[in-house]
Amino acid sequence: MAENLLIVHGGGPTAVMNGSLYGAIKEAKKSDKIGHIYGANNGTGGFLKKDFLELENVPEEKLKLLLQTPGTAIGTSRDPIEQEHYEKMADILEEENIKYVLFNGGNGTMDTCGKLHKTCQKRGLDVKVMGIPKTTDNDIAVTDHSPGFGSAARYMAACTQELAADVRSLPIHVVVMEASGRNAGWITASSALAGEKGYEPDLIYLPERAFDEDKFIEDVKKLLEKKSGILVVASEGLTDKEGKPIVKPVFKTERATYFGDVSSHLANLVIQKLGYKARGEKPGLLGRASIFMQSQVDIEEAQMAGELACRAALDGESGKMVAFSRVSENPYEMKPFLVDIDEVMMYERKMPDEFINEEGNGVTQAFLDWCRPLIGEELPDMISFNTQSGK
Amino acid sequence: MAENLLIVHGGGPTAVMNGSLYGAIKEAKKSDKIGHIYGANNGTGGFLKKDFLELENVPEEKLKLLLQTPGTAIGTSRDPIEQEHYEKMADILEEENIKYVLFNGGNGTMDTCGKLHKTCQKRGLDVKVMGIPKTTDNDIAVTDHSPGFGSAARYMAACTQELAADVRSLPIHVVVMEASGRNAGWITASSALAGEKGYEPDLIYLPERAFDEDKFIEDVKKLLEKKSGILVVASEGLTDKEGKPIVKPVFKTERATYFGDVSSHLANLVIQKLGYKARGEKPGLLGRASIFMQSQVDIEEAQMAGELACRAALDGESGKMVAFSRVSENPYEMKPFLVDIDEVMMYERKMPDEFINEEGNGVTQAFLDWCRPLIGEELPDMISFNTQSGK
Numbered sequence: 001m002a003e004n005l006l007i008v009h010g011g012g013p014t015a016v017m018n019g020s021l022y023g024a025i026k027e028a029k030k031s032d033k034i035g036h037i038y039g040a041n042n043g044t045g046g047f048l049k050k051d052f053l054e055l056e057n058v059p060e061e062k063l064k065l066l067l068q069t070p071g072t073a074i075g076t077s078r079d080p081i082e083q084e085h086y087e088k089m090a091d092i093l094e095e096e097n098i099k100y101v102l103f104n105g106g107n108g109t110m111d112t113c114g115k116l117h118k119t120c121q122k123r124g125l126d127v128k129v130m131g132i133p134k135t136t137d138n139d140i141a142v143t144d145h146s147p148g149f150g151s152a153a154r155y156m157a158a159c160t161q162e163l164a165a166d167v168r169s170l171p172i173h174v175v176v177m178e179a180s181g182r183n184a185g186w187i188t189a190s191s192a193l194a195g196e197k198g199y200e201p202d203l204i205y206l207p208e209r210a211f212d213e214d215k216f217i218e219d220v221k222k223l224l225e226k227k228s229g230i231l232v233v234a235s236e237g238l239t240d241k242e243g244k245p246i247v248k249p250v251f252k253t254e255r256a257t258y259f260g261d262v263s264s265h266l267a268n269l270v271i272q273k274l275g276y277k278a279r280g281e282k283p284g285l286l287g288r289a290s291i292f293m294q295s296q297v298d299i300e301e302a303q304m305a306g307e308l309a310c311r312a313a314l315d316g317e318s319g320k321m322v323a324f325s326r327v328s329e330n331p332y333e334m335k336p337f338l339v340d341i342d343e344v345m346m347y348e349r350k351m352p353d354e355f356i357n358e359e360g361n362g363v364t365q366a367f368l369d370w371c372r373p374l375i376g377e378e379l380p381d382m383i384s385f386n387t388q389s390g391k
Numbered sequence: 392m393a394e395n396l397l398i399v400h401g402g403g404p405t406a407v408m409n410g411s412l413y414g415a416i417k418e419a420k421k422s423d424k425i426g427h428i429y430g431a432n433n434g435t436g437g438f439l440k441k442d443f444l445e446l447e448n449v450p451e452e453k454l455k456l457l458l459q460t461p462g463t464a465i466g467t468s469r470d471p472i473e474q475e476h477y478e479k480m481a482d483i484l485e486e487e488n489i490k491y492v493l494f495n496g497g498n499g500t501m502d503t504c505g506k507l508h509k510t511c512q513k514r515g516l517d518v519k520v521m522g523i524p525k526t527t528d529n530d531i532a533v534t535d536h537s538p539g540f541g542s543a544a545r546y547m548a549a550c551t552q553e554l555a556a557d558v559r560s561l562p563i564h565v566v567v568m569e570a571s572g573r574n575a576g577w578i579t580a581s582s583a584l585a586g587e588k589g590y591e592p593d594l595i596y597l598p599e600r601a602f603d604e605d606k607f608i609e610d611v612k613k614l615l616e617k618k619s620g621i622l623v624v625a626s627e628g629l630t631d632k633e634g635k636p637i638v639k640p641v642f643k644t645e646r647a648t649y650f651g652d653v654s655s656h657l658a659n660l661v662i663q664k665l666g667y668k669a670r671g672e673k674p675g676l677l678g679r680a681s682i683f684m685q686s687q688v689d690i691e692e693a694q695m696a697g698e699l700a701c702r703a704a705l706d707g708e709s710g711k712m713v714a715f716s717r718v719s720e721n722p723y724e725m726k727p728f729l730v731d732i733d734e735v736m737m738y739e740r741k742m743p744d745e746f747i748n749e750e751g752n753g754v755t756q757a758f759l760d761w762c763r764p765l766i767g768e769e770l771p772d773m774i775s776f777n778t779q780s781g782k
Contacts, residue, residue: 042560069774074560075777077561165461166676169464169467260651282652283673284671292683382459384460
């Protein structure tokens with residue numbers, strides 16, 4: 001009897017999450033062991049309800065559209081999973097003759113992946129459970145980087161370049177762009193890659209450093225003495241030296257406290273304390289959904305991660321995640337390997353000190369060298385004749 | 392003695408403003424009448440200080456980068472201009488033997504353009520002053536549309552498609568994207584073009600209709616009974632039935648009152664009144680600076696508008712603006728013509744009633760037919776297998 005394979009997505013999507021799905025399906029289709037290739041409809045929720053999408057007969061011309069579709073084509077979820085749910089999942093795997101499970105997701109999803117693997121082991125079930133890394137924030141441990149980050153970084157670098165070209169052609173004012181990544185500054189930092197074409201942001205504020213409002217105002221003031229259009233890129237998750245969010249709570253519900261946006265907060269500070277025009281922009285989810293700014297390297301690696309996870313499961317591996325190790329920076333060379341899920345579960349990876357400048361308002365050359373290959377092809381050349389008007 | 396030409400940019404940039412600059416310079420270079428091709432450094436301010444950039448010797452390989460550079464390569468300004476300034480401008484034109492002036496801008500700039508033309512006439516100066524239309528908001532009168540709008544519309548349509556693909560793959564929640572255009576809803580409305588590929592927004596709120604918060608909550612509530620990820624697109628300039636901004640003032644300075652963002656305001660309403668997860672996104676200036684989502688039709692028309700304005704001036708026309716008339720919708724055919732500046736000066740064009748649906752939360756087929764040709768090539772095909780989870 002043919003064995004079935006199940007793919008489950010968890011957490012927020014990326015611009016290339018469907019690329020990994022494509023890779024996994026393609027690889028599974030090559031094997032004559034596999035009967036059904038199931039997708040859990042809307043993540044673990046669909047898994048627990050046996051709500052499965054049959055993907056094995058989707059024709060190739062449709063399937064390859066996954067490479068240019070953001071979001072996740074089988075849905076996803078963020079439901080908390082308890083031990084009883086793992087038992088239920090294991091029951092379902094037995095009932096449906098599912099021998100291979102691939103989880104695609106970030107830290108939380110890898111935790112789920114590892115726990116299901118252990119539950120199956122404990123029950124003596126012959127099921128192989130593998131993890132495919134996915135994150136825009138680049139906060140998964142052990143791996144050099146994860147699929148999804150390169151495209152989010154390219155989006156941020158390209159937007160910074162475009163916005164800087166706009167901002168610099170206007171009279172004196174300040175624009176603050178908010179970047180995703182609440183606890184890890186990888187995406188915020190990648191705005192600096194616009195410097196390759198001369199359009200770097202003037203200031204970059206990462207969540208890895210305590211934010212000091214007086215120092216920020218001082219930084220902006222100094223710049224305004226020399227030039228006109230100032231571009232600041234700031235993480236959505238900035239906190240002060242006590243670790244409290246720099247934005248005030250707007251209101252509370254039973255479940256959560258809601259805060260204002262860092263971008264408009266910092267723009268308002270500039271207006272109030274310096275009297276200059278300022279505005280905040282917040283592309284938010286657009287940054288993880290952009291196919292127009294997808295990184296070619298990222299979509300290829302995403303596909304490969306899906307293929308490798310699938311092949312490893314078919315070859316008998318379980319409880320592991322596909323990870324990337326950097327062989328060389330220039331020319332860029334990456335080698336995939338398998339890592340025990342235990343080593344990555346729920347561990348959040350932040351920017352190391354050597355990637356952040358001393359003043360805490362920018363990045364280092366080491367970061368630029370590390371990040372550059374991940375955003376893919378060169379950003380466009382641009383030209384400008386006007387001189388900055390200064391104060 | 393050779394005669395000189397001056398190009399002046401006014402108001403906020405677009406993704407194709409430099410395209411018109413390119414067209415104008417190319418056309419001016421063809422004429423052997425022209426000596427210097429000047430760009431006013433940073434708009435009318437540079438004009439009044441005789442701060443001119445010499446553009447006639449920029450090599451073609453550099454010049455053509457203008458087609459892929461957002462912002463304005465000669466800078467721009469928003470300074471208020473008084474009658475004494477027009478006299479001063481006329482003095483400078485005489486002193487510098489400038490016989491041709493091209494103004495590229497929106498309503499305010501066309502006002503400046505018309506007034507300089509009249510000042511020159513009154514003083515008996517043989518100077519030809521021509522206008523090139525430019526606006527992302529599409530609020531210039533008489534012309535079918537203006538360069539800059541097509542790219543802003545393409546950006547909004549493409550972002551809506553990408554964001555909808557992301558939003559629909561997640562558990563129940565609401566995303567509100569804010570669109571530019573404070574008084575005219577053209578950009579907001581163009582989000583509906585994502586429907587071409589099945590990714591239209593669920594609700595669209597235009598500044599041409601009074602916004603009713605209770606009706607909005609009702610609209611969202613009804614949708615949440617049927618589907619999970621809801622995407623709302625709302626204009627930054629929404630007002631209530633008394634004409635007051637729906638967002639409250641955050642703080643005041645001597646010069647202006649500052650308001651919060653419509654996107655986060657509406658997202659917060661959903662959380663507070665319906666108890667669902669919601670978030671707001673505000674790409675803001677990114678929407679007028681995107682080269683990646685530039686419309687091919689728009690960049691070609693922008694270039695043509697620059698060429699035509701230059702040629703008309705050289706042919707002796709003055710006090711006129713290049714405008715577009717729609718010959719046919721499908722296949723798209725547009726015919727440029729010249730219109731007296733008096734007819735467009737300071738007149739703001741809004742969405743006509745036949746482009747807005749009866750409920751006031753969407754657009755009509757007539758709008759889609761009108762807008763479609765302007766955004767250029769087809770949006771990408773996408774695919775999804777998951778079913779919306781509903782309530």
